Amino acid sequence: MIAIALLLLAPALAALVAALIRDNARRPWVLPALGAVHLAATLVAIATRPIAAHLDDALVASLWLRMDALGAVVLLALSVLFLLVGCYAPGYLRARAERPNRVLVVCAAVFLGLATLATLSQHLGLMWAAIEGATLACAPMIYFNHNQRSLEATWKYLMVGGVGIALALLGTFFMAYAAIASGHPVELTYEALIAHGTLSEPWVRVGFVLLLVGYGTKMGLAPMHAWKPDAYGETPGIVGALLAGGMTSVAFLALARVVGLVDALGQGAFARQALTVMGLLSMAWAAVFMIRQNDIKRMLAYSSVEHMGILAVGLALGPAALPAVLLHLLGNAWAKSALFLAAGNIHRAYASKHIPAVSGAILRLPISGGIFLLGFLAATGTPPFALFLSELGMVQAAASAGAWWTASIFLTCLAVIFIGFSATVLAAVLGDSDAPEPEPHLGDSWRTTAVPVVGLALVLALGLWMPAPLRHLFDEAVAAWPSRTAAVSLSQETLP
Amino acid sequence: MVDLILALVMLLNFALLGSGRIRVLIRTAAMQGMVIAALPLALGHEHGTRGVVLALIALVIKGFVIPAILLRAFDRLNIRREVEPFIGYSASLMLVALGTAGGVLVGRHLPLAPEHAGNLAVAAALATVFAGFLLLITRRKAITQATGYLILENGISIFGLTLVGGVPFLVETTLLLDLVAGVFVMVIVMNHIHRAFTTLDTRHLASLKE
Numbered sequence: 001m002i003a004i005a006l007l008l009l010a011p012a013l014a015a016l017v018a019a020l021i022r023d024n025a026r027r028p029w030v031l032p033a034l035g036a037v038h039l040a041a042t043l044v045a046i047a048t049r050p051i052a053a054h055l056d057d058a059l060v061a062s063l064w065l066r067m068d069a070l071g072a073v074v075l076l077a078l079s080v081l082f083l084l085v086g087c088y089a090p091g092y093l094r095a096r097a098e099r100p101n102r103v104l105v106v107c108a109a110v111f112l113g114l115a116t117l118a119t120l121s122q123h124l125g126l127m128w129a130a131i132e133g134a135t136l137a138c139a140p141m142i143y144f145n146h147n148q149r150s151l152e153a154t155w156k157y158l159m160v161g162g163v164g165i166a167l168a169l170l171g172t173f174f175m176a177y178a179a180i181a182s183g184h185p186v187e188l189t190y191e192a193l194i195a196h197g198t199l200s201e202p203w204v205r206v207g208f209v210l211l212l213v214g215y216g217t218k219m220g221l222a223p224m225h226a227w228k229p230d231a232y233g234e235t236p237g238i239v240g241a242l243l244a245g246g247m248t249s250v251a252f253l254a255l256a257r258v259v260g261l262v263d264a265l266g267q268g269a270f271a272r273q274a275l276t277v278m279g280l281l282s283m284a285w286a287a288v289f290m291i292r293q294n295d296i297k298r299m300l301a302y303s304s305v306e307h308m309g310i311l312a313v314g315l316a317l318g319p320a321a322l323p324a325v326l327l328h329l330l331g332n333a334w335a336k337s338a339l340f341l342a343a344g345n346i347h348r349a350y351a352s353k354h355i356p357a358v359s360g361a362i363l364r365l366p367i368s369g370g371i372f373l374l375g376f377l378a379a380t381g382t383p384p385f386a387l388f389l390s391e392l393g394m395v396q397a398a399a400s401a402g403a404w405w406t407a408s409i410f411l412t413c414l415a416v417i418f419i420g421f422s423a424t425v426l427a428a429v430l431g432d433s434d435a436p437e438p439e440p441h442l443g444d445s446w447r448t449t450a451v452p453v454v455g456l457a458l459v460l461a462l463g464l465w466m467p468a469p470l471r472h473l474f475d476e477a478v479a480a481w482p483s484r485t486a487a488v489s490l491s492q493e494t495l496p
Numbered sequence: 497m498v499d500l501i502l503a504l505v506m507l508l509n510f511a512l513l514g515s516g517r518i519r520v521l522i523r524t525a526a527m528q529g530m531v532i533a534a535l536p537l538a539l540g541h542e543h544g545t546r547g548v549v550l551a552l553i554a555l556v557i558k559g560f561v562i563p564a565i566l567l568r569a570f571d572r573l574n575i576r577r578e579v580e581p582f583i584g585y586s587a588s589l590m591l592v593a594l595g596t597a598g599g600v601l602v603g604r605h606l607p608l609a610p611e612h613a614g615n616l617a618v619a620a621a622l623a624t625v626f627a628g629f630l631l632l633i634t635r636r637k638a639i640t641q642a643t644g645y646l647i648l649e650n651g652i653s654i655f656g657l658t659l660v661g662g663v664p665f666l667v668e669t670t671l672l673l674d675l676v677a678g679v680f681v682m683v684i685v686m687n688h689i690h691r692a693f694t695t696l697d698t699r700h701l702a703s704l705k706e
Contacts, residue, residue, distance in 0.1 A: 125667035152701040
């Protein structure tokens with residue numbers, strides 16, 4: 001309870017403090033401090049969850065907040081990512097001392113607070129409001145560089161994201177109306193809606209499609225991903241990492257909760273079809289645009305579209321694939337931190353993010369170049385990184401469900417993406433560099449490389465060893481999945 | 497009575513898509529927002545202070561605060577007053593007519609609760625969402641696009657009217673707050689667009705592509 005209060009209050013306080021600090025060089029230190037407090041509170045809250053169950057009920061009744069297993073995993077991904085990005089931020093912002101960073105730091109703290117609220121929210125409306133707020137908080141961060149290109153990216157982000165989030169609201173209202181049309185009182189908590197059992201079919205279906213399009217836009221599923229390459233391409237690495245690992249994960253959580261809800265309302269098959277189509281389309285779309293992509297940051301954006309597609313396909317495979325999906329979510333969030341920060345280092349040292357201007361990064365920036373190369377391997381699901389295990393788990397789930405088409409398209413896309421991604425990464429990292437040496441302050445230092453190394457190490461560690469508490473969390477998420485099939489099998493087990 | 501007001505809202509969609517002056521456009525959007533915000537009061541749905549307070553807040557925000565922010569930006573940026581559509585006004589109006597017809601058709605096919613049967617709420621909501629979307633994609637200026645977003649939101653709040661009391665106070669006020677924050681952020685970005693390109697024409701925002 002105290003930990004949950006701290007999770008929500010610490011970002012607010014940090015935003016206030018950051019707004020009041022006048023010194024541009026000292027202000028960024030708010031971020032690592034906030035990240036540390038937030039991660040500590042997250043770990044305490046997750047550890048004390050079973051004890052605090054009765055307190056949770058009171059919170060649900062009054063504020064619709066509860067830390068369930070699904071939300072806890074996303075919160076963990078977000079919190080670790082934020083601490084990583086926060087530790088990198090002071091060094092980066094010192095190198096960018098010419099730009100005032102008050103808006104960036106305040107918005108990052110606000111984003112963390114609202115994203116946390118979204119992971120705890122058990123109410124469709126509150127979830128929507130938190131995600132909308134987090135979306136808005138990201139806009140000024142995307143515009144950090146204050147040039148015409150970042151301005152264009154910000155406006156596209158606002159317009160595309162705004163329409164998406166508006167459609168999600170309409171979908172939320174449709175779900176509520178499904179209850180009215182079936183003669184129930186309106187109630188927008190997941191529990192209350194699930195308790196109805198069945199609701200008016202057309203409303204649930206249309207509502208689901210709107211929510212899928214809405215939160216899918218925030219996740220960056222094709223074809224609503226238009227904002228993504230522009231935003232990731234024009235924004236600093238730290239913001240790219242927060243968007244690609246944080247914002248998208250939270251949007252995915254929103255979608256996962258909706259799928260669980262629709263599943264329990266008896267429309268699971270419909271939802272799964274839609275999700276599979278959208279997920280595979282995203283993967284295929286990303287594969288096409290990753291071939292001959294010569295902008296390393298846009299490449300990462302398409303990689304993010306791909307991973308969101310993978311998550312959508314995994315979600316469509318039902319509770320059996322849920323542990324793999326959650327592992328994928330954690331691995332993706334942390335691998336993205338390593339990739340975006342390393343890409344940022346390379347971008348700064350070369351003053352370009354395009355091949356062939358960027359070449360031979362391993363010679364000029366041995367550590368950043370190495371992280372970028374290894375990060376590419378992690379992101380494409382090469383063993384022994386965690387994403388290999390999660391993608392394998394999804395293919396296994398698809399195979400055991402007899403979804404051979406899904407499995408084969410999934411694997412084909414992964415293969416094409418590996419080839420396309422590798423061409424760009426190898427050209428950037430290996431090869432000869434005829435460009436002049438970077439100025440000493442733009443070279444690798446522990447300030448710019450320690451954090452991506454840690455991020456990468458986490459993805460590796462997760463691939464080699466799964467901590468028992470995390471496994472419990474995954475199991476609990478599967479057990480709590482509100483689908484009809486799960487309910488049936490549980491009741492069969494409890495029968496004598 | 498309700499249907500009469502909702503029909504008025506739908507007529508305002510035509511006025512919005514047909515108007516060639518930005519100031520008129522913003523004022524019309526504000527009027528539409530006010531009519532929708534006042535609807536629960538006119539219906540007498542809201543007896544408690546909670547509902548009345550909420551309706552009044554919505555009225556003030558949609559009718560005064562947001563238009564004031566947009567109009568101020570409009571005056572200060574000293575932009576040319578025409579709307580500058582990508583497609584002509586008559587084509588826009590035709591599309592709104594089609595969207596309205598589509599909204600009515602969809603509204604008929606979805607099963608409604610007895611108290612909403614035969615009422616125009618669903619049709620008006622869908623038609624207005626469509627009109628907002630149309631304005632958003634067929635106009636060149638950033639300020640017109642932002643107004644389109646507002647109209648889209650108006651459409652959604654018409655639908656919200658059918659959920660009397662279903663959306664908690666906290667969520668509904670947050671919703672309005674988000675709207676204000678959204679418009680505020682958009683206006684700030686607009687200021688920067690204007691400073692960087694000396695115009696609000698979004699066609700200049702086209703250097704990022706594959």
